[in-house]
Amino acid sequence: MPKLGMESVRRRSLVEATISAIHTRGSMDVTMREIATRAGVSLGLAHHYFANKDDLLTSAMRAIMTDYRTQVGEALAGADGPHERVRAIIRASLAQDQFNPEVVSAWLVFYAHAHRSPRARRILSIYTRRLHSNLCHELRQLVGERADGVAAGLAALIDGLYVREGLGTARMADSDAYRLLDSYVSLQIAAGPAKTASAA
């Protein structure tokens, strides 16, 4: 009983199912069959809409990154001044939708997947660059020429907190994570734009 225009619905629900499957399994071993079942469609249909598993995986990757970007954009919209804008990026990174074991697991999967899939690697590096340039733009007004190093540190700090969140053990409350990141930025600002004793 084919209703027309199912393609977009199916694609969306398959992508969601992929993320959800990675979520609850908490690992990279996601099978096409599991995804299809979870999306409520047959295995064949999943392959009808997505040529490869890689195709589906990268689509899910794009979806998560789009979510993140949207969230950053919204947070940025209501933020005035460079320091507040950096804080907005931090807050968006730690928002409930992003900073939970499930989504973080998905990120780790993509990181790992990027090793094999050139497409995934390209997508991921776009994200990395965008985050870095976002941070740099604001930080330059706060710490001058040290912006590059501070941005690298902040990005690494966020990634590290993500890993620890994904690991499940030794998790910390969102508020603690926020304080940690915020204090990092504040300290760097307080240290001034001088290059001595700086990062990178």
Place this chain on the structure above:
Amino acid sequence: MPKLGMESVRRRSLVEATISAIHTRGSMDVTMREIATRAGVSLGLAHHYFANKDDLLTSAMRAIMTDYRTQVGEALAGADGPHERVRAIIRASLAQDQFNPEVVSAWLVFYAHAHRSPRARRILSIYTRRLHSNLCHELRQLVGERADGVAAGLAALIDGLYVREGLGTARMADSDAYRLLDSYVSLQIAAGPAKTASAA
């Protein structure tokens, strides 16, 4: 032509082959056959010495962590005073043997593997706790009650740098990584032991 006492030799070489296989493939998909071939033995023999794949994987995990612990121990031996001791831990974490894409890939594999294998999870959490308590012990003398938060931040920062190193894209020089971590600690020390505007 069985020479006796091969067990220890084979075990060692299989563990090395495992790490090396993970290295060059840069991912979690390591097959028993690939490991066996790389170690120069038959697939059957690999299963003769290691009951499970999990067994072999966790052994490799233990090996890498032992390496790391040894390196930290050695660095710690020649360090005087809490600040120097923290620096020693940082240096050990960034030493060539540890901080390269291959070894980092292995770490990521183990992180992922820990999701499924309770044994792996236990081993990993032991490592996490030990690093944290090591750092805390030194940091308490430097930043007082903020030690916990600073240690968490430093550990996350190290993990984040590892992830980025493992990712391959956007890598940074060891010296830059060191400067980044060192400045983090220095800034936290300079900020004093007060709890206001601190981390955690």
Place this chain on the structure above:
DNA sequence: GGGTATATTGAATGGGTGTTCAATAAACGC
């Protein structure tokens, strides 16, 4: 030197995987 333990292999087993394909059924265009 016969028996036992060790070292080692190659082949089989059973299961799970991604992917392909032919077949069916309903909606649409004309």
Place this chain on the structure above:
DNA sequence: GCGTTTATTGAACACCCATTCAATATACCC
């Protein structure tokens, strides 16, 4: 109403994986 397109399925295919097992050959023990 008929052909084309879309939606959907279930079965089939070929492959690779971890694991098991029977078989062989060498060293050690007494």
